[in-house]
Amino acid sequence: MSSKYASLASEIIDGVGGPENIRSAYHCQTRLRFELRDESKVRIEQLNATDGVATTRSAGGTFQVVIGTHVKDVFDALEPLLSASGAAADAGEQRSKKKRRNPLTALIDFIAGTFQPIVPALSGAGMIMALLAILTTTNVISKESQTYIVLAFMSNAVFYFLPVFVAISAADKLKTNRILAGVVAAMMLHPTWVQMVADKKDVRLFEIFPVTLATYGSTVIPIILIIFVQAYFERWLDRVVPNAIKLVIVPMAVFLVMGILAFTVLSPIGTVMGGWLASFFTFLTHSAPWAPPVIVGALLPVMVMFGVHNAIAPLGFAQLAQMRFDSIFGPGAICSNIAMGVASLVVAFRTKEKKVRQIATAGGITGLMGITEPSLYGIALPKKYL
Incomplete structure (x- = not known):
């Protein structure tokens, strides 16, 4: 267990009601997600005031603690604490006792949970495709060259x-x-x-x-x-x-x-x-090629807040797999992420508060790379930019 995040992991477990209140825990790209026995035991104000926690959310049948792009390190520190208490092992035994969720929430949770682990592979393959497009457009390589053929099947492998x-x-x-x-x-x-x-x-x-x-x-x-x-x-x-x-x-x-x-x-x-x-x-x-980018671009921050983007993003992945381009989710998401990242960097440039500058700088960089939660919860929402 990483000693760097051991204290934070312990505080988070205490804030969500202790290990006995946790059915199971997992993480996505920026958030710890808990399935809790009794959400009323959560100390929300205590968690939000914890150094290292951006904010908290309850959505889709899970209680979410927004950490940032280093969430895996925090989870690695948190997991042994849950295993020692028996909380993680108890998740399967309690499945039948869990409160029934409405079908839409269950569907979104299933789609999100299925596609989230695959996103890094899809992103990596997409970047190789983008690199190939640049190399062929600038005539560095030709589409008939062996280099192009090898790089092409390297990028296509994840889709096939x-x-x-x-x-x-x-x-x-x-x-x-x-x-x-x-x-x-x-x-x-x-x-x-x-x-x-x-x-x-x-x-x-x-x-x-x-x-x-x-x-x-x-x-x-x-x-x-x-x-x-x-x-x-x-x-x-x-x-x-x-x-x-x-x-x-x-x-x-x-x-x-x-x-x-x-x-x-x-x-x-x-x-x-x-x-x-x-x-x-x-x-x-x-x-209506303009409609999806406009709708997704305008509403993506709100969708991220409620976790709905995880149900829409797979449409883009499916289109990318079938048609080799994404006009449903990707274009609007890119514009929204760039806007959020740039806004965060502007705050970092203009603010005189050291802590805000740190959050805004890190959030701006990660926002431009596609992860907007640090900017959204650390800068945009507290300063009422939305």
């Missing part, structure tokens, strides 16, 4: 194998076996299947069940449907299969049943839904 990453992340969110989920996703990308689709010959399982010929690289909806069903099927198997044979029977049953369902039922449904989504993207691109 996106179903595997989504499967693993969704399995983590649904608390099911991530390796089994990844293998089921890999079945959909197997070279033999890709070749069968390319051959365009009729495929039937057991000579009865028709299989829809479709490629699943770069898709997200089919695998989300599959893992959602797989999580419940796997839990049922864990209950009914004897422990002595569970190690071999459960994986075999998952692969057989989910593999067949994936190719005959769930993936085709997901493909149709993905087609609708692609049509929606195409309609917006041709009919």
Whole structure:
């Protein structure tokens, strides 16, 4: 445990009502997120006054403590304290006792929890694409060169194998076996299947069940449907299969049943839904290309405050995977982030308060890099810029 953040982690645990009040804890890019037993036990004023805490929020069924881009270091210091008290291990046992959330909140939480761990990989791949665009535009390299081809498949790899990453992340969110989920996703990308689709010959399982010929690289909806069903099927198997044979029977049953369902039922449904989504993207691109950037750019700070941006950003990821560009979320988000970052740097330049200058400088830099929470909670909201 890092001694640098040990004291802060201890104060945060105390502020949210102690380890006995915590069902589970995790973090995103800037926030600690707690599922609490009783939110009325939280000492909000104490937490907000804690040095190292930007602010607190309650949204989407979780209590959030905004830390900043070093949130992982704070979480690494906090996790051993929870493990020692048994709070983290108790999360699974209390799942059935948790208060039911409304479907919209649960959906947003699932989408956000699934895509957040994948964001760094998507961002890195997107930056390589941007670098390639610059290099080809300035004639440093040509699209026919081996350098371009290698860099191109390096950036495209994350999108082609996106179903595997989504499967693993969704399995983590649904608390099911991530390796089994990844293998089921890999079945959909197997070279033999890709070749069968390319051959365009009729495929039937057991000579009865028709299989829809479709490629699943770069898709997200089919695998989300599959893992959602797989999580419940796997839990049922864990209950009914004897422990002595569970190690071999459960994986075999998952692969057989989910593999067949994936190719005959769930993936085709997901493909149709993905087609609708692609049509929606195409309609917006041709009919109202200005609308998404304006709406997202204007409302992004408010969406970040309530965590709704996590439900919209995956639309951009899906469009990027299917069409190799994002006109839904990215352009508006970039403009909003730049505006927030620049505003924070202006405050840093003009303020005479040392602490405010430190917060504004750090927040401005991270805002320009795409993380606006430090600027939003440390500068914009306290100074009523919104």
